[in-house]
Amino acid sequence: MxxxxxxxxxxxxxxxxxxLDLKDLDEKFTLLQKQFHPDKYSNSSDTEKRIALQISSYLNDGYITLREFVTRVEYILKIKDFNTDESKTLFDEEFLEEQIDLNESIEQLKINKGGNDKVNVLTLDLTKKMELLVVSINDYLSRTEYDMVWKNLAKYKFYRNHLIELEPMIK
Amino acid sequence: MSLLQIKDPKTDVQSKQRFVVGIDFGTTNSIVCSYENSNFKHYEHNGNDLVPSSISITSDHDVAVGSLLNDKDTSYYIPSIKRFIGVDDQQLDYLKKYNHTFTNKDNMLALNVFDKDYSVVDLSSFIFNFLKDLAEKNENRSLEAAVITVPAYFNDFQRQAVKNAALLANIDVLRLINEPTAAAIAYGLESNSIGKFVIYDLGGGTFDVSILSLEEGIFKVLSTDGNTILGGDDIDFIIANWIKDNCKHLRHLDLSTLKDHAKNIKEQFNNTTSEINYSIDNHDITLSKGLFRELISPIIDKTIKIVKSAINESGIDQNDIDSFILVGGSTRIFEIKSRLREVFNCNILDDIDPDKVVAQGAAIQANILSGNSKEDILLLDVLPLSLGIETMGNLSEKIIPRNTAIPIVARKTFTTFKDGQTKLLIHIIQGERELVSDCKSLGRIILENIPPMVAGAPRIEVEFQIDADGLLSVTATEKNSETKASAMIKPAYGLTDSQITKMISDANASAEEDMSARRLSESKVEAERVIYALEQALDTDGSELLDESEYDVITSELLKLKEIANGNDFMKIDNQIKVLELKSEFYVERRMNRSIQSLIAGRGVDDVLE
Structure with a gap:
């Protein structure tokens, strides 16, 4: 097929x-689902039903994959035939130390239940770091240095997970 | 066959309207309803369109449904059969609350009634049969298909059971849809509204919530959540306990009597703003509005917590919610409406009867799916509970996370850990918890006939497909061996198609002659449809997409079908339909490929390839 x-x-x-222009993605997705969703084939032959089910599933997976930055970059690496093996990720010592510090700070914030200012400062700091990583990811991608894309994306995911942890603390 | 759907809409294929219904199979009551020419028709039994989901069985095994035609003293009575769907006979804590003798039949929970085992699917099918008869008698024609609603929170096991029960009652199931989604369709069509909606569905025993976005004919479910043991019954229980604690003269009454009174008191609060005076056995009880509010507040709080978590999961902001749609009899309680307004500061939609809105939405959807309606609505739903497999150490590994849009497919590659291993066991589970024992086991599948190789060499790709009904099927393919044998596997709990067919034919053994007449007419109609659609397609682009010999193959099979369809052998007709479909499969694929090209037109290949 x-x-x-x-x-x-x-x-x-x-x-x-x-x-990506997410609005554009949304529109394309809707347009295609309107055509291929199994509901549009409920009176059709089994062949058509099966094909529609496959296409519609593929559309959903594609939509989910492209909507989020991380999965989108991972997918680009995949179509560039870069082997995204987690074990390849070796971080520099500086980054690892930073992670340990960050974990400690967040644990502290959790225990102290507050320090709203501190939460905000940290959130802003992380957001900035992520923005910089996006720039360098794009940069490495254009130079087809995929192992560096992968490495930076792994860092990005670390920061993102910290942000998710901070989120409930923001009032 | 609807090849036409991927071609120019100006060719109209509309023939006569098919008789289809929506069925709300509820815990307390069920409803069957149709929608034709913008009108709902609720089919009534003894003047009531709410059919109690209850069954009574005599010692001669006569079955009656709904308004309890059998004598209560001599027959066996089973209320609220839906409560047992998805329960297995190991869940003793749950089952011991009920006064039935539980057994196991066809890998399912069953009730022993007068020395005969009835599985939960058997019993549910009695209700479906009754609803089907009710609709058919009213319309004086046979039912062609139905859309059936299930709680959004139902797992695969429960969905499969409902579908099997309907199939067993000889109902062609167009689609299973989630109850909150059905309600949204009913409101969406009525008001032509767009925006973000919370569907708040509080029934007798369950609470379901879905967050939906509605825009130009697209109903997109963003997230869903719920609690299968939270509902109006809990409110009755709280009030009953209050009566017990505060009226010492009534302490001797048993809890179920007290709950009946509690229910009456609760319902009186739907229409009053002051206090309720109620009398039980000549003892007067007074309950103020304020105290009522205080008593039921913990229940409402629980629902609000679930709503907030669903909103959070949906990725939209609470302030972006436009309206709440209320579903389920329990939402008649005024207090619930005012609390929701207070907490979420939004509009409340409650003008459709909360007991009927689900059946109405299902009827609308049935009308659309059957092709009766030209309404251009599309429903995009999600998987309510994560699907996973068991890994080392009794841990669950999620394969498809909950709230993923369906249909969806996920693939995972397995291998062997012993040299020459030829079998592999995969345990499929559903639920959010880390430990396998805290999730619902959907069954174990065994991959057999793996070619013997050194450990780790086979690459067995297992495909988990969730269809638009939210139902799972599993296919396994060994990638390294030359055969690439792939097999459809049904988890142990699901009945196989042949089991279903056998059960249906057993149930209808007496009416065999009727059946074959019906089968013949169904096959003829199907053949007509296939012929018509294919001819239209060939007219449109046959000469363009097919070379001469391809064209000839299809047209000669088409002619054969025309000939056979004039005869009286439905097996032959069915067979030829299959042959034709098989031989024209590549043509269908070509048309689909072409249609996707035209949909994303305006972009050349260069654009796409960076």
Whole structure:
């Protein structure tokens, strides 16, 4: 089935890029689901039902994958045939030390239940670091240095997880 | 066959309206309803369109449904059968609350009634059968298909059971849809509204919530949550206990009597703003509005907590919620409405009867799916509970997280850990907890006939497909061996198609002749549809997409079907339909491929490839 062989960017008629117009993605997704969702084939032959189910599932997975930055970058690496093996990730000592410090700070904030200012400062700091990582991810991607993309994305995920931990503390 | 759907909509295929219904299979009551020409028709039994989901069985095994036609003293009475769907006979804590003799039949929980075992699916099918008869008698024609609603929080096991029960009652199931989603359809169509909605569904025994976004004909479920043991019954229970604690003259009454009174008191609060005076056995009880509010507040708090978590999960801001849609009899309680307004500061939609709104939404959807309606609505729903497999140490590994849009497929590759290993066991579970024992076991599947290789060499790709009904099927393929054998596997609890067919034919053994007449007419109609659709498609683009020999193959099979369809052998007709479908499969694929190209048109290949 040709449709199922397209990569997700091709599927939605989008340019391969880490930066997507999400509204555009939404529109394409809706347009295609309106055509291929199994509900549109409830009176159809079993063949059509099966194909529609496959396409619709593929559309959903593509949509979920492309919507989020992290999964989108991971997917780009995948279509560039870069082997995204977690074990390849070796962090520099500086980064690891920073992570230990960050974990400690967040634990402290959790125990002290507050220090609203501190939570806000930390959140802002993390957001900035993530923005910088996005820039360097794009940069490495354009130079096809995929192992560096992968490494920076791994860092990005660390910061993102910290942010998720901080979120409930923001009042 | 609806090849036409991927072609120019100006070709109208509308023939006569098919008779389809929506069925709300509820815990307390069930409803069957149709929607035609913008009108709902609720089919009534003894003047009531709420059919109690209860069954009575005599010692001669005569079954009656609904308004209890059998004599209560001599027959066996089973109320609220839906409560037992998805329960297995190991859940003794749950089952011991009920006065039934539980057994096991066809891998399912069963009740022993007068020395005969009835599985939960058997019993539920009695209700479906009754609803089907009710609709057919009213319309004086046979029912062609139905959309059936299930609680959003139902797991795969429970969905499969409901579907099997309907199939056993000879109902062609167009789709299972979630109750809150059905309610949203009913409101969405009525008001043509767009925006973000919370569907708040508080029934007798369960609480369901879904967050939906509605825009130009797309109903997109963003998240869903719920509690299967929270409902109006809990409110009755609290009031009953209050009566017990505060009226010493009534302490001798048993809890179920007190609960009946509590229910009456609760319902009186739907229409009053002051206090309620109520009398039980000549003892007067006074309950003020303020105290009532205080008593039921813990229940409402619990629901609000769940709503907030669902909103959080949906990724939208609480302030972006436009309206609450109220579903379920328990939402008639005025106090609930005012608390929701207070907490969420939004509009409340409650003008459709909360007992009927789900059946109405299902009827609308049935009308759309059957092709009766030209309404351009699409429903995008989500998986309510994460699907996972057991890994080392009794831990659950999630394969498809909850609130993922469905249909969806996930693949996972397994291998062997012993040289020459030929079998592999996969335990499929559903639920959010870390430990396997805290999740619902959907069954164990065994992959057999793995070619013997050194440990770690086989690559067995297992595909978990969730369809638009939210139902799971599993396929396994060994990637390294030459055979690449792949097999459909049904988890142990699900009945296989042939089991279902056997059960249906057993149930209808006496009416076999009727059945074959019906089968013949169904096959003829199907053949007609296939022929018509294919001819239209060939007219449109047959010469363009097919070369001469391909064209000839399809048209000769088409002619064969026309001939056979004039005969009286439904097996032959079915067979030829299959042959035709098989031989035209590539053509269907070509048309679909072409249609996707035209949909994302405006972008050349260069654009797409960076």
């Amino acid at each position: 040709d449709i199922l062989k397209k990569n997700y960017f091709e599927l939605f008629g989008l340019k391969v890029s880490t930066q």
